[in-house]
Amino acid sequence: FARTKEFLKQGNWLAILFDQNAGNQGTLSLFLERVASITTLPDILQKATKARAVFACPRRVGFFQSSVELTELDVSGPVSFQGHDCLSRILAGHPCAFPEWLWSHAKWKTHFYPEVKFGLQAKRSNLPVVLPRKLVFFVRMPNWLGDVVMAVPTLSALITARPDVKFILICKPQFKPLLDYLGLGDEVVCPGNVFSLRGIKSFLRMRRLYAQCHFLYTNSFRGDFEAWLTGATHRFGLKLPGRQRPLLTHYYEPEPKLLKGEGALHQSEIWTRMCKRFGLGEKVDYSPLAESEDPSRLKIGIVLGSENNPAKRWPTDNWSELCRLFLESGDSLAVTLYGTDKEKSDAYRISSELKAPRLTDMTGKTNLSELAKEFLSCSLVVGCDSGGVHLSNSMGARTVVLFGPTNPAVTKPSFASPLLLVKAKGSESAADDSAMSILTPSEVFRKCRKFLHEPG
Template sequence: MNILQILCNLIGDVIYICAWRRRRVLLGNLYGVYGDRSEDWRRRLARETCRRMVEMGLVALISPFWTREQYRKRIVMDEADRTMLEASMQSERSVVVLVPHFSLMEMITAMPLILDYERPAGVIYRPLGMRWIERWVKRTRERFGLKLLSRKEGFLEAQAILRQGGAVAVLFDQNAGARGLLTTFCGRLASTTELPGLLAEKFQSDVFYLYTQRLGFMRAKMVCEPLIGAKDAASITYESNRWLEHKLRTSTSLSGNWLWMHSRWRTQDEPRQRLRIQSKKDRLVETLAFLGQKSLERKTRFWIRMPNWLGDVVMAIPLIRALEKSRPDAEITLLARAHFIPLLKALQIGHKHLPLPQKGWRYYWRLLKYRNLYPETYVTLPNSLRSDFEAFFIGAPQRFGIERARKRPFLTHTWRLTQKHQTERWVALFQHFGLLERPDLSPLESSYDNNNGPIGCICGTENFPAKRWPVEHWRTIIQASKKQFVLFGTQRDVDICNAVAHGLKNVENRAGQTDLVSFAAQLKSCSLVITNDTGGMHLANALGVPIVALFGPTDVTRTGPIFSAPKMILKSSTRSMADIEPKEVFKHITGLL
């Protein structure tokens, strides 16, 4: 290993260690393609990529000073590949060459040294900003006869070359931005240039891939492969993506030499449109048909930090379902308190579920492992400094939330609060960031018919004693009915439920005996649920169970049940729960049953 190679590797390692923003992009790209490999494997590949990038930059700087003989010693090409490409370039047909971003690709400008052809040839490149550098680049790269064609003004010249039966090379695997076709690459949304396909279709050109296979430090083998089958512009575009994807997935040496640090998949990420897919050049349907797929792979990583209370968790469900429809490429990960995870899984809400660590001095140390999952967009539903810092700490580049009285400096984008129902606030938040799909408020259970079940009673509240209907009123309802009743509650509600059930034969007390999953199952067995304003109310409503909801000091317009299941809401005019009369509740029970 010579001094230049040691220096090249050292600079690459420094870039990997110190350029942390770019490293994050690099590792996120690798995770999106090689998510099934270990983090250590991806980090080794990332370090190798940085070294190869520096080597490519070094070649760009010193290759202008190489002689023809020095170039020929550093580039080789198999005789079969050379013969195939020369035969095409000497025929009457023009040639379009697709060049991927593998390291040492700069050496393509020396191809006239190893190929025998007489027709004009050029390569389309991205011009540089400084004129004196631009002049130097053109002078040094064109010295062997390959003409550099600016992407800004060289398209007419490229067409002229093809019209003469010449060859034009195009770097086809860059992010094409708003002008490109919205397709997929490695299963993820990507903007792809259609230029090579358009040129090949217009001039009926032969199409080849030409790429560098690294043999050693500043030494490469040029490999040529024909693009077979595709003739029209669209098919050439889709097939070239598929070809490169196959190379990256099957060859470790090539994957380590590709330019992973550029933002190949940065598309559909405008904050105000992030929660929908919208492009004037949307070719996703055509891409799926070409690949033989029925639907998009869910590989765009959206994370949602769930609220801390059961009722709020349930009220967020319509938003998650809407996002799932609005972004069919989204893999939705729900970050929630550990005891909510089994319920969310049972209800099939979200695609992945991660528990928040237990609070304590090691909280963020345990949260650190989630950084290696590389979320791309993070929506935080709680309004707390802790949840904001979690989003920042985990490293999501886009972090959305609602801005209330205080600023939220750890979020990248916010929506200013208006006075609405809690779910409607979240709807407005999601719409602010591009959601078009209207939340589905139909119950999670498609049908509900359980008139013979017991009547459920949720006598307690999670955090607010003033929201509780008096024990005497509960007992009056139970004594006045011949139906069987079941009392639900947490461990903290045991005393209240014991007082309600004392001495009554037609009641079963299950307070403190259920987890959330079994609680949901038992709610579904009820013919009706009478409930205070609490999380269980929202869960019963979401499951399609008819409810009679009792409201005192809380605001129905902000925290009322939202799903379209049968419901009756009784609101105390005095804000006191004691003023809601049992006879009024009994009347509505009879009506719903």
């Protein structure tokens, strides 16, 4: 460096090549509306030697002939960024995109590599507050409601960590209203069944977006095949023991002890570690996504059923008895039943048995965004280990979850809202199909009533 400074002080010219991939030593800045790491070596040398700063641009004028255009830069400001501004104007304004420039060298690789993909960490930054979202990342959302809700904190952290990225969420159609309501991602799409001709065409059309990354919360070949069809440069996912994922480019493989037994981690923590494997430095926030309303009367929400595992369901007779106990506990209390079309028969049976004017059946009458809004008006929500209670918990509602064969440490709701887990003694050793029957309505009611009056 000393010899370089002396060289300049002697009145010589020093040419420094443009560098948009200066790594951690560079300064983050925009180049052609994309984030690049720009070397500030010209500024350092100019300040140390008081040399003139000139932008030089060679232009082809004939066979093996070029002319060099020189533009003097204002040394009172950062010359590195001025030079890049001059270059970007030439590139953008040329009718043939200035073929003399080495476009094939892929100039924007600072946060391209897998281990730094999910962050914009740098020692220095010259970025504006609002960044243009020119890069595209696809995110394949989970296939079950509970998993979708558990994925929200890490997804939000990813979106915050990469403000220069357009996030396109891929999901099942039933989840689109909820994701739109929560305002997650720049776009939510439902391309359809990838194993149909129409679905394959939909995913192939997504290649036109030139996604740099396809991040998968799913663990299925279906999701991997979707990612491969989109042509994303990098395809990230979770590799579980005994599962092969050859269509991914990179994956996070947790230790087996973190997945089962006493040392098992919660699913949301597994996903957090996976994101950190790919460079996420942003803190994952588990604050509720909304604030519950203060209802004019006590309203108890009952979430019937559990779609992905029948063994997690509580018998209908038990739900009916619990509703009766709630209704008899006070004239100002109302109970509302929630669920999908599959729970309509159970809800009808409960309503027919109780014949109570303060009991409302909402099964099959809400989409997921409407259900989320319903939970905001509930004083308490009770349900089995299902997507509904995860959604209730994410909305900030006071939530009670009844556990049978599943492990609360791995699948309990993860948001920082008032939460009560009820697991019957002996259910660990009971058969899966009988574990839930151990819980009695009177026991659940007693715990719910106590929890309802505890400070939040």
